[in-house]
Amino acid sequence: MRFLRRSLTGIFLLAVTLVLIAWAGTMVRNAVVARMNEEPRSIPQRERVLAVNVITLEPQTIVPELTVFGELRSRRTLDLRSATGGTLLEVSDDLIEGGTVATGQLLLRIDPAEAQAALDRAQADLQDAQAEVRDADRAVTLAEDDLAAARAQANLRDVALTRARDLEARGVGTAAAVETAELDASSAQVTVLTRRQSLAAAQARIDLATTQLARARISVAEADRALADTEVYAAFDGTLSGVTISPGGRVTDNELFAQLIDPTALEVSFRVSTSQYARLLDEAGALINAPIAVTLDVSGVNLRAEGQITREGAAVAAGQTGRLLFARLEPAPGFRPGDFVTVRINEPALSNVALVPATAVAPDQTVLIVVEEDRLRAGDVALLRRQGDDVIIGLGDNAGAVIVAERSPLLGAGIKVRPLQAGGAEDAAEPEMIALDDARRAKLIAFVNDGPLPDDVKARIIGQLEADEVSFETVSRLEARMGS
Structure with missing residues (x-):
């Protein structure tokens, strides 16, 4: 009996288990069918809004600034050369590299012995030429007197010839007397011609003597100039560069020994x-x-x-x-x-333009304009100039538009944004001024005095440091150099 009871109990439990499994399977199947028959549920999505910095394109007139690099040079530069060669007898103490000279200052003196001897010879030749001119003048005077005497004698011979012919016509004179008078008159004419030739030769001598005198004067002028060239003077106020000579040295003709530069021009x-x-x-x-x-x-x-x-x-x-x-x-x-x-x-001023950050303009010369409902729209602009990190653009029809100041790959046409209006163009901030204590001020002034700056620059910096308040930027730069 016990075995039968247990067997029946086991069969009962097995039947209950199978019923429960079948019921669970039916529930799962019904749930799956119900799930598959339901309409899909959609969760509403919120539109993403990006915060952007914007600026307003206000039409204005801007003077573009072009930045390049260059080299300073002097408009007045003079090569100093020795016009004559010789030994240097005197050299100015300022004839050194970087020496400052004034207009008319003597720079160097070359031994003038040879130039002085040439001048003396030229002056002696000039005296000879002047004496020759005087002799020629006297010779002309004498030649004129000789010609006058010869003409007077010829006139007397003509009178005697006329008288002899008159006597012959009256039968008182002879033909031989007439011939003798004619020969005398002819001889007198020959004498007059000779005296005229002598006068012409004397006048030609004057012309030759005058030419020789002019040449002698030219020689004297050249010799005097050569003597003056033994001294070299500064043509204008300036600074010397490229000095290649020293006292006691020797220079040759046309030797370049220095260069005079005007640092103010x-x-x-x-x-x-x-x-x-x-x-x-x-x-x-x-x-x-x-x-x-x-x-x-x-x-x-x-x-x-x-x-x-x-x-x-x-x-x-x-x-x-x-x-x-x-x-x-x-x-x-x-x-x-x-x-x-x-x-x-x-550069020449540009009208109807705006200065915007370079990040606001795309490579295709477009900007993102904020339109209705704070959405973006692409707009065309003309890129005119680049000014450091900014650009100058032509506005065209975009005057007064609000554009994105800093573009990013997340931004594009149709995207909704939250504009963050930056403040208008502000004046450049004044340099921060600080007060210095006596020890710090003295240390900075001593550093400037010991530095390699020009005197005028030192004076200007020291003047700033001696004020009650000094620019923080100036102090920072000087202290940075002191610590380097």
Whole structure:
């Protein structure tokens, strides 16, 4: 009985298990069918809005600035040469490299012995020529007196011939007397002709003596100039460069011993590309006298000078491109010929343009304009100039539009954005001024005094340091150099 009861219990449990499994399978099947028959649910997506910096394209007139590099040179440069050779008897103490001389200052004196001897010989020849002129004048006077006497004698012979012929006609004289009178008259005429020839020779002697006198005077002038050339003077105020002689030395004819440079008459030469050159031409195709600014960074202090373009190179040198331009500078303390400087040129002004960051313009010269509902639209602009990190664009029909200042690959036409309007163009911040204590001020002034700066630059920096407040940038640069 027990076995049967257990067997029935097992069969019952097995049947219940199979029923439960069948019921679970039916539930799963019904759930799958219901799930597959349901419509798909869609979760609403929010549109992504990007925050962007924007600027407004306000039409304005801008003067583009062209930045190039150039070299300073002096407009007044004179090669100092010795016109004659010889031993140096005297040399100025300022005839050294970098020496400063004044107009008319004696630079050197060459031994004048040979030049003085040549001048003395020329003067002696001049005296001989002058004596010859006087002798020729006296010879002409005597020749004129001889001619006058010969003509008087010829007149007397003619009178005697007339009287002899008259006596012969009256039968008182003889034919022999007439012939004798005719011979005497003929001889007198020959004498007159001889005296005229003597007078002509005396006059020709005067012409020859006058020519010799002129040549003698020329020789004296040349000898006097050669003597004067033994002394060399400064033609203008300036600084000496390339000095190659020393006291007690010897120079040869036409030897270049130094170069005199006027450091105050400066100009800058610089090269621009052909396209940049074309922007500096007027309507007639002539180069405009555009204003320029020249800067030179010297020990943390910028030297600056103003100027104006004056001319251009006549031809393009072999292997070069663009155009070589020259600009005259106003008085520029601290600058020296040979300095390599930065040149900023003001081009003709552009109207109806705007200055925007370079990141706002795509390579295809388009910008992203914020339109209705803060969405973006591509707009065409004309890229006119590049100014460092900014560009100048022509507005066209986009005047007053709001554009994206900094483009990114995430931005494009039709995208909704959240504009962040930057503040308008602000004036350049004033340099930060700080007060110095006495020890720090004295340390900076001592550093400037010991530095290799020109005296005028030192005076200007020291004047800034002695003020109650000093530019933080100037102090930082000087202290950085002190620590280097």
